Amino acid sequence: MIGSRMAKARRDASGREGTPSRRRSRLVTLASRSIPYLGLAPALVTFLLLLGYPIVLVVQMSLQHIGLKELISGATTWVGTANFTRILGDPEFLAVTARTFAFMAVNVVLTIVLGTLVALLLHRIRRSVRLILSVAMILAWAMPALTGSVVFQWLFDSKLGVVNWAISSLGIFGSWLNHSWFETGFSTFAIITLLIVWQGIPFVAFSLFGGILAIPPELDETARVDGASERQIFWNITLPSLRPLLLMLAFLSVIWDFKVFTQVWTMRQGGPDGQTITLSIYAYITGLAQSQFGVAAAVSVVMVALLLIVLVPYIRLMLRTQEDV
């Protein structure tokens, strides 16, 4: 504190000394004031040009007809909103969209609810057990999405998978040996969801555990003295205190799970029979596999538009929490 006051005094003094010519000093201050902006320039160029241009381009492409022929010749044919009317009138696209929403909703709800439960668990267990659970969760969390997908296929392998053996040896559900998990879309989605939730819980649980620790313990104690039950404490104290954090985690999960590609694609490439095609996969197949780049761009634009519903409040929340830092 004293140091800072002294430094300030020193700055003031030196500022008063060095002004032989007013114009020159104005030039100097102008230059020195603009130096900080130079520091922002590379990032600004990255965001506005390298990121901004593809964003503009995707909108532009969504209004054009671009097939392989146009891609090679470079000719542009504007088609107005034809790509949009086409996909919005396409029952397959609508089915894929509905499926993506359902898939995302299930993943988010499971991740948040189970993550909250694990956070509460972390709060109540013995220190040694907490360490064990934390390390186990870090293992799951650290697993790259791709290896997660490969490992889950091995776990759920129909012939030699350990899961089929485990269910069979429980003896309650009969024999599950040779049960194929990837035969129906629903079952395949179940495995993908399991994978995503398994990897998603740790981040949610650790964040919420941090949030729980930040709640002043006096609140709980006072409530307990007043005779509140554990359940009442959870609903009236813990949950309201965690609300901003929960909201943020829910937004993040929605954003991540809505556009997820790697886990869904690597599990069965959208199969069986296209039943696990979600929007990101649909855009990829339409664009890269079928060379309908205009239509694929339109799909991407619709995706972004749908995402904006959650993105806008999320970014507002994020900036609000950052203000006081």
Add this chain to the structure above:
Amino acid sequence: MSRGARGAVVNAIALVAATLFAFPVYWMVVTAFKPADQIQTYVPVFIPTPTLDNFVKAVSQPHFGDFLRNSILVAGTTLGLALLVGFLTAVTLARARIRGRKGFLLLVAIAQMAPFEALLIPFYLVMRDVGLYNQLPSLVIVYFIFTLPFTIWSLRGFISGIPIDLEEAAMVDGASRLGAFVRVTLPLLGPGLVATAIFCFITAWNEYFYAFVFMTDVQNYTLPVWLASFRTNLGTDWGATMAASTLFTLPVLVFFLAVQNRMVGGLTTGAVKG
């Protein structure tokens, strides 16, 4: 239920949960070390007689050296670029008086949330047009854009966390502004820089979607692209597949254990204050 009994149940549930979280990772590693006859069996072997056969097989796949080199090259360059630009930006944001700071932060927030899965088509077209399609730099560019917002956000937080008073005190003692920053703030920033660098590296190392679409020649594959095609190429050689997965996961795991505390903080800073 008595207090003690309830505590025991809660701890037991936690141990079951820990088993569920850890099991897939355990199974990956354990399969990787199994001899073939302990994999090709209906009754699973939980503690194998360890062998390195699967690792040898995975590593001796054609082009494995190329994939490893490509992955390290791409992730390393991404890390370097993101850290360089991110650090410059973060220092400016945290230490300089700037107009339009809020607007810039908004831009960073938007960039961080940019749905890259929806930008594949335009990025593909741009890379084709500038002749970078099927070239490693195309991945570096995309990953750099992808990691920069978080890098700025995280580094800014770390720098703001170091009181400027410290620098000013050093300046009173005769240090220049730059000297004060380099000698006082920079050493304190070490852990934050390392954590952020690791985040960039892991993001680029793990990325599959763009690498899968952009890299068409086998020798340009990164490890994830190879790993995804591994199963189909080797039939159902789960031993070698798990060995490759283990090798790929290992560095990520080590890094993660080192910095996980900071990653939780970095992503949700401020949200707990409520």
